[in-house]
Amino acid sequence: MRAFLFANPAAHSRSPAMHNAAFGVAGIPAVYETRRVTLEELPAAIASLRAPDVLGANLSLPHKEAVLPLLDELTPAARAIGAVNTVINRSGVLVGDNTDALGLAKALIDCGYGAGKSYLDSPTVVLGAGGAARAAVYALCVLLERNVYILNRTLSRAQEIAADWHNPDADFQVVAAQFTEIPWSEVSLIVNASSAGLDAPEQSPLPGIPALAPGALVYDMVYKPFDTRLMRDARAAGHRAENGLGMLAQQARLAFVAWTGKDVPIRVFLKALNAPVPAAPVPAPEVGERSG
Ligand SMILES: NC(=O)c1ccc[n+]([C@@H]2O[C@H](COP(=O)([O-])OP(=O)(O)OC[C@H]3O[C@@H](n4cnc5c(N)ncnc54)[C@H](OP(=O)(O)O)[C@@H]3O)[C@@H](O)[C@H]2O)c1
Structure with a gap:
C-alpha cells in the first residue's frame, strides 16, 4: 500500500518520518512518499490516488485549496474551512478532509x-x-x-x-x-x-x-x-x-487513522518528529567537474 505527500516544495517534510514509523508500529505493509507536484500536475496526481493500492495523500502548499474541485466528497470540516490537507481513497471515491483543525x-x-x-x-x-x-x-x-x-x-x-x-x-x-x-x-x-x-x-x-x-x-x-x-x-x-509540533503530530495521526482504520500512540509521531533529520545526500559531481 502507498500514501503520499503532494506539495511544492516537498523535500523537507517530516511527514514521511511520522507515517512510515506509524506503519511500522501498526504492522501495515505500506510506504509514505513525498512527490513534488506543481499546480499543473495536480489533477493527474489526484486522479492517481484512485488506484486500489493507494490509501490516500496529504496536501501542502500550494494545493490545499486548489484540490477542492478534484475530489468526490468533502468532510464538514474541509467544507467549512475551504481547504483539504488529507485525501482518503475509499474504494476509488476520493474524500477530502482537513485534519489541521x-x-x-x-x-x-x-x-x-x-x-x-x-x-x-x-x-x-x-x-x-x-x-x-x-x-x-x-x-x-x-x-x-x-x-x-x-x-x-x-x-x-x-x-x-x-x-x-x-x-x-x-x-x-x-x-x-x-x-x-x-x-x-x-x-x-x-x-x-x-x-x-x-x-x-x-x-x-x-x-x-x-x-x-x-x-x-x-x-x-x-x-x-x-x-x-x-x-x-x-x-x-x-x-x-x-x-506547533504537537499539532503537526496530531494532524498526521488523524490522517493515519482515516487511511488505515488503525490508531497509533501520539508518541510514535512525536518521536519521529524529534528524531534527527537525515542529512541530504551529497549530489554526485557532474562528469568532468573538478573537485577541490
Ligand atoms: N503545526 C502545523 O501542523 C501547521 C499546519 C498548517 C500550517 N502551519 C503553519 O502555519 C503558518 C501559516 O500557514 P498558511 O498555509 O496559512 O500560510 P499562508 O496562507 O501563506 O498565510 C500566511 C499568513 O501569514 C501572514 N504573514 C506572513 N508573514 C508575516 C509577517 N512577517 N508578519 C505578520 N504576518 C505575516 C500573512 O499575512 P498577509 O495576509 O498580510 O499576507 C498571512 O495571513 C505556516 O508557518 C505553516 O507552516 C503549521
Whole structure:
C-alpha cells in the first residue's frame, strides 16, 4: 500500500518520518512518499490516488485549496474551512478532509488548554488569515466553542474570514480586529497561524506581548525553529508557550487513522518528529567537474 505527500516544495517534510514509523508500529505493509507536484500536475496526481493500492495523500502548499474541485466528497470540516490537507481513497471515491483543525484542538488540549473553568468565557485570538488561520478559526469556534478575534497584517483578509463566519444567531462569534480593539487582558489563548517566525528566529507576528488573562497559552503553529521569537516573548511576559509540533503530530495521526482504520500512540509521531533529520545526500559531481 502507498500514501503520499503532494506539495511544492516537498523535500523537507517530516511527514514521511511520522507515517512510515506509524506503519511500522501498526504492522501495515505500506510506504509514505513525498512527490513534488506543481499546480499543473495536480489533477493527474489526484486522479492517481484512485488506484486500489493507494490509501490516500496529504496536501501542502500550494494545493490545499486548489484540490477542492478534484475530489468526490468533502468532510464538514474541509467544507467549512475551504481547504483539504488529507485525501482518503475509499474504494476509488476520493474524500477530502482537513485534519489541521482537529489536530490543533487536540494539541491545545494536550497542552492543558481549556481545562479550567476560567477559560469558558474568555476570547481567543488567531494571528494570520491564510489556510492555517481558517483551520484555527474552525478549531476554536466550532470544536472548542470560543469567541475568536482574527488579527492579520492585511486587515481585509481577516475581514473576509469573519464575513464567511458571520452568523448573529451563533453562540460563538468570529471578528476581524485591529491590535488596539482586542480586550487582551481577557484573552486566554493566542494561536499564531501566520507564517511570521517561520525560518526567521527573530521575527514575530506581534510587536510585543500584551498582558493576557492569568494562565494564558500562546500556541505557535510554527515549529521551525522549535523556539520562536513569539514563544520567547510570551514566556518572558509570564505566559505559557508551545510550538506547533504537537499539532503537526496530531494532524498526521488523524490522517493515519482515516487511511488505515488503525490508531497509533501520539508518541510514535512525536518521536519521529524529534528524531534527527537525515542529512541530504551529497549530489554526485557532474562528469568532468573538478573537485577541490
Ligand atoms: N503545526 C502545523 O501542523 C501547521 C499546519 C498548517 C500550517 N502551519 C503553519 O502555519 C503558518 C501559516 O500557514 P498558511 O498555509 O496559512 O500560510 P499562508 O496562507 O501563506 O498565510 C500566511 C499568513 O501569514 C501572514 N504573514 C506572513 N508573514 C508575516 C509577517 N512577517 N508578519 C505578520 N504576518 C505575516 C500573512 O499575512 P498577509 O495576509 O498580510 O499576507 C498571512 O495571513 C505556516 O508557518 C505553516 O507552516 C503549521
